[in-house]
Amino acid sequence: MLGHQHKRVEKAGCRVCGKESEKPDAFQYITGFGYVCRDCGMQQVVCDSCGSKVRRMTVTVLRGKTLCLVCYRAEREKGDKRLMKELVAESIDDAVKISMNNTPEGYVLVGLRLKHSSKQTWTAEYEREDIYLSRCS
Numbered sequence: 001m002l003g004h005q006h007k008r009v010e011k012a013g014c015r016v017c018g019k020e021s022e023k024p025d026a027f028q029y030i031t032g033f034g035y036v037c038r039d040c041g042m043q044q045v046v047c048d049s050c051g052s053k054v055r056r057m058t059v060t061v062l063r064g065k066t067l068c069l070v071c072y073r074a075e076r077e078k079g080d081k082r083l084m085k086e087l088v089a090e091s092i093d094d095a096v097k098i099s100m101n102n103t104p105e106g107y108v109l110v111g112l113r114l115k116h117s118s119k120q121t122w123t124a125e126y127e128r129e130d131i132y133l134s135r136c137s
């Protein structure tokens with residue numbers, strides 16, 4: 001699971017107070033929100049779903065809502081396990097770009113293929129993030 005958390009950044013800026021750090025390790029990455037410094041990560045925030053007070057570093061922002069771990073899990077498991085989307089692209093490079101840019105929140109792009117009997121219509125396949133992670137770790 002940890003292997004997926006490594007997002008390479010040169011310099012991380014805190015999304016809350018704007019403080020910058022030379023070492024991104026000093027920052028916590030909040031999914032759906034960005035990096036926060038330790039001080040801001042320790043602040044208490046209120047879960048938009050259940051109203052409980054939790055430290056900012058433990059929350060996840062999903063569809064604009066700040067969720068505690070419990071609510072995030074519940075919310076995440078509501079979605080379909082897999083999603084398919086069709087897109088039109090001239091080349092595989094474009095198809096990759098378009099499908100990456102249109103990844104639904106909480107999903108990971110797992111496949112892309114040209115539709116049968118078509119030269120421009122692609123099918124992008126997405127898998128729910130929690131299932132993807134449990135399969136890969």
Ligand SMILES: [Zn+2]
Binds near residue numbers: 014041
């Ligand atoms: Zn901060």
Ligand SMILES: [Zn+2]
Binds near residue numbers: 070072
């Ligand atoms: Zn909650």
